[in-house]
Amino acid sequence: MTNKIIHKERGSIYATNNLSAYLKKVLDDLKPSSIFILTDTNTLAFCLPKFLSENDYLDQPEILVIEAGEAHKHIDTCVALWDDLSNRGADRKSLLINLGGGVVTDIGGFVAATFKRGIEFVHVPTSLLAMVDASVGGKNGVDLGVLKNQIGVIREPLAVFIDPGYLNTLPKEQITSGYAEMLKHGLIHSEEYWTKVQGFNPNQREETAQLIWDSVLIKNTIVLKDPLEKNERKTLNYGHTLGHAIESYCLDASERPDLLHGEAIAIGMILATFISSELEGFPSEKLSEVSRIILKHFPKTAFTKKDIESILELLVYDKKNSHGKVCFVLLTSIGKHKMRCDVPNEVIYKAFDYYKNF
Amino acid sequence: MTNKIIHKERGSIYATNNLSAYLKKVLDDLKPSSIFILTDTNTLAFCLPKFLSENDYLDQPEILVIEAGEAHKHIDTCVALWDDLSNRGADRKSLLINLGGGVVTDIGGFVAATFKRGIEFVHVPTSLLAMVDASVGGKNGVDLGVLKNQIGVIREPLAVFIDPGYLNTLPKEQITSGYAEMLKHGLIHSEEYWTKVQGFNPNQREETAQLIWDSVLIKNTIVLKDPLEKNERKTLNYGHTLGHAIESYCLDASERPDLLHGEAIAIGMILATFISSELEGFPSEKLSEVSRIILKHFPKTAFTKKDIESILELLVYDKKNSHGKVCFVLLTSIGKHKMRCDVPNEVIYKAFDYYKNF
Numbered sequence: 001m002t003n004k005i006i007h008k009e010r011g012s013i014y015a016t017n018n019l020s021a022y023l024k025k026v027l028d029d030l031k032p033s034s035i036f037i038l039t040d041t042n043t044l045a046f047c048l049p050k051f052l053s054e055n056d057y058l059d060q061p062e063i064l065v066i067e068a069g070e071a072h073k074h075i076d077t078c079v080a081l082w083d084d085l086s087n088r089g090a091d092r093k094s095l096l097i098n099l100g101g102g103v104v105t106d107i108g109g110f111v112a113a114t115f116k117r118g119i120e121f122v123h124v125p126t127s128l129l130a131m132v133d134a135s136v137g138g139k140n141g142v143d144l145g146v147l148k149n150q151i152g153v154i155r156e157p158l159a160v161f162i163d164p165g166y167l168n169t170l171p172k173e174q175i176t177s178g179y180a181e182m183l184k185h186g187l188i189h190s191e192e193y194w195t196k197v198q199g200f201n202p203n204q205r206e207e208t209a210q211l212i213w214d215s216v217l218i219k220n221t222i223v224l225k226d227p228l229e230k231n232e233r234k235t236l237n238y239g240h241t242l243g244h245a246i247e248s249y250c251l252d253a254s255e256r257p258d259l260l261h262g263e264a265i266a267i268g269m270i271l272a273t274f275i276s277s278e279l280e281g282f283p284s285e286k287l288s289e290v291s292r293i294i295l296k297h298f299p300k301t302a303f304t305k306k307d308i309e310s311i312l313e314l315l316v317y318d319k320k321n322s323h324g325k326v327c328f329v330l331l332t333s334i335g336k337h338k339m340r341c342d343v344p345n346e347v348i349y350k351a352f353d354y355y356k357n358f
Numbered sequence: 359m360t361n362k363i364i365h366k367e368r369g370s371i372y373a374t375n376n377l378s379a380y381l382k383k384v385l386d387d388l389k390p391s392s393i394f395i396l397t398d399t400n401t402l403a404f405c406l407p408k409f410l411s412e413n414d415y416l417d418q419p420e421i422l423v424i425e426a427g428e429a430h431k432h433i434d435t436c437v438a439l440w441d442d443l444s445n446r447g448a449d450r451k452s453l454l455i456n457l458g459g460g461v462v463t464d465i466g467g468f469v470a471a472t473f474k475r476g477i478e479f480v481h482v483p484t485s486l487l488a489m490v491d492a493s494v495g496g497k498n499g500v501d502l503g504v505l506k507n508q509i510g511v512i513r514e515p516l517a518v519f520i521d522p523g524y525l526n527t528l529p530k531e532q533i534t535s536g537y538a539e540m541l542k543h544g545l546i547h548s549e550e551y552w553t554k555v556q557g558f559n560p561n562q563r564e565e566t567a568q569l570i571w572d573s574v575l576i577k578n579t580i581v582l583k584d585p586l587e588k589n590e591r592k593t594l595n596y597g598h599t600l601g602h603a604i605e606s607y608c609l610d611a612s613e614r615p616d617l618l619h620g621e622a623i624a625i626g627m628i629l630a631t632f633i634s635s636e637l638e639g640f641p642s643e644k645l646s647e648v649s650r651i652i653l654k655h656f657p658k659t660a661f662t663k664k665d666i667e668s669i670l671e672l673l674v675y676d677k678k679n680s681h682g683k684v685c686f687v688l689l690t691s692i693g694k695h696k697m698r699c700d701v702p703n704e705v706i707y708k709a710f711d712y713y714k715n716f
Contacts, residue, residue, distance in 0.1 A: 033681040075433065075436075075437055078433075079433055082502055082508065082509055083502065083503070086502060086503075086508060089674070091681070093681060113511060114472075114499070114509050114511055115508070115509065116508060116509075117497065117507075117510045117512055118511060118512070141472070141475060144440055144444060145441070145444075147444065150440065150444060150473070150474060151440055151473065152472060152475045153471060153475055153476060153511060154475055154476070316447070323391040323449070323451060
């Protein structure tokens with residue numbers, strides 16, 4: 001058992017050791033007409049038994065299952081789920097519980113937000129990535145072709161139940177993938193959290209729960225200030241402009257292995273930090289530190305000139321862009337950002353060179 | 359030219375004779391990165407030329423086209439539009455102008471609300487139904503199989519530009535279809551508007567514009583009080599519980615001709631008014647008046663016992679229902695409603711009998 005549990009309700013965050021009692025309270029208040037639990041093939045096997053045994057007052061919830069993996073984060077999966085909900089009698093007062101990683105919370109949030117123009121939903125994130133990132137802030141949606149998260153809405157779940165105990169079910173690379181977003185929170189927030197998060201070790205349960213709490217708090221504070229991503233929320237995209245393009249490119253290129261989200265974002269953060277040092281005076285000794293820390297956890301990936309050209313082509317589809325310009329969030333130092341930076345292509349090529357030779 | 363034009367912006371309604379100047383002001387304020395106009399095959403031919411010539415300051419807008427008709431109000435059409443927007447370089451600052459009837463405004467609103475988690479959109483309704491109903495209140499979405507409007511969100515457009523001049527492009531049965539919703543506004547609002555709307559004649563331009571204004575005002579007032587349809591907004595569903603089921607059934611039954619939305623709602627209103635007189639004391643002489651007025655404009659349709667059984671089966675999928683019960687809005691008299699009424703099936707059968715023998 002973990003010794004620290006966190007949950008969150010529309011902007012408020014609490015620590016508790018009894019998530020189950022709180023979920024029961026949510027259900028007693030809401031009185032849903034029926035309860036559906038969305039899982040993927042992994043969380044069905046590894047997380048649902050724990051969830052059901054801890055919440056044994058749930059009266060025969062309906063279980064929905066999707067295939068695991070980013071490749072299934074498509075509108076076809078939503079159509080199958082909408083049909084399934086409809087055929088199994090879901091109505092406007094039904095509740096959807098999304099039990100899984102970022103793909104499950106992204107799809108489940110979108111399906112709930114659009115089914116009969118919106119039913120209530122809660123998230124139970126089971127991956128580190130979903131705990132510290134996907135489940136906070138109300139973003140949901142699916143990919144369009146290879147383009148990440150192009151279709152979706154912003155809608156907050158009724159509550160998010162974060163139980164670090166589910167991390168025991170995750171393979172190591174999935175933990176590392178989520179860790180990339182925690183490193184990002186360090187870079188955009190403060191030298192202090194950047195130093196603290198370097199001590200992350202998933203085997204130390206108590207410290208892990210504390211770092212998850214800190215990361216959720218940082219993201220939540222930013223989202224509350226700017227829910228619709230007009231300004232400060234854009235800082236959460238640090239490393240994502242190139243990171244998403246790299247992730248899409250690898251997902252589409254059949255000869256390359258797919259990268260996990262965090263693996264792509266890790267590369268994107270090194271590139272963005274190099275660009276920050278070239279264009280915005282980010283200290284060069286800190287650039288080396290950032291690169292070193294990231295590469296300690298994430299394997300290096302090789303890119304040919306042709307790869308980089310294709311990645312640059314994908315950049316223009318990024319949601320952060322408008323009026324045909326690619327916009328970067330850069331840093332002037334750790335914890336200090338500059339938004340809407342215009343980056344010439346040659347600096348991006350130089351950044352890939354830096355990454356290759358580091 | 360019409361002599362009265364109406365527009366509306368997030369809850370405020372104004373009358374103006376110069377929609378074009380107001381659209382220009384909206385664009386000057388918004389500064390969209392690009393402008394897309396969604397049409398269907400009908401409005402492309404009959405409405406777009408008028409729109410472009412009246413708004414000649416628009417600099418080469420991109421034109422999107424979908425097939426006309428309710429049968430295309432499906433998620434596949436959305437996928438094609440999302441792809442089209444993406445391939446033609448739409449970004450988060452692009453604007454979508456929906457030029458068409460209810461199918462175009464419903465699909466276009468949903469596509470815009472979900473593309474890159476939401477881009478701005480405006481409606482230019484060209485059918486009477488869209489002017490008095492679909493374009494007010496922010497509901498959007500698509501059908502799921504035969505089930506009407508199961509997938510969507512509620513999001514208000516930036517502005518709605520209502521120009522009764524477009525009614526000249528409509529066939530007669532399309533005008534009548536929209537008129538059903540105006541009759542409904544009379545029934546749920548007041549004896550006064552119920553009497554006034556009976557004088558509707560689309561050839562009398564000035565009076566028509568006035569009645570459209572009144573209907574928009576009635577719907578808008580209700581929506582502003584209850585945007586998320588927790589209470590009073592449900593009254594706008596008067597006649598729709600059975601009406602939608604009848605519409606879905608006819609759309610699906612290959613041996614039956616499809617009904618227009620208003621034609622199905624007209625039948626639904628006679629049935630709901632009969633049920634109101636059986637269960638809620640709606641005056642019987644008024645029931646005869648309502649039936650007579652509606653049947654003056656809408657052709658009678660025959661239903662077999664088997665038809666009615668299938669329609670009753672579809673009822674349980676209605677969005678207005680929850681906890682497995684079918685909920686009706688009924689009237690105790692014109693302008694006075696009662697919500698969440700439980701109606702036994704035998705009363706529904708009696709209502710179909712009444713309709714058949716009237």
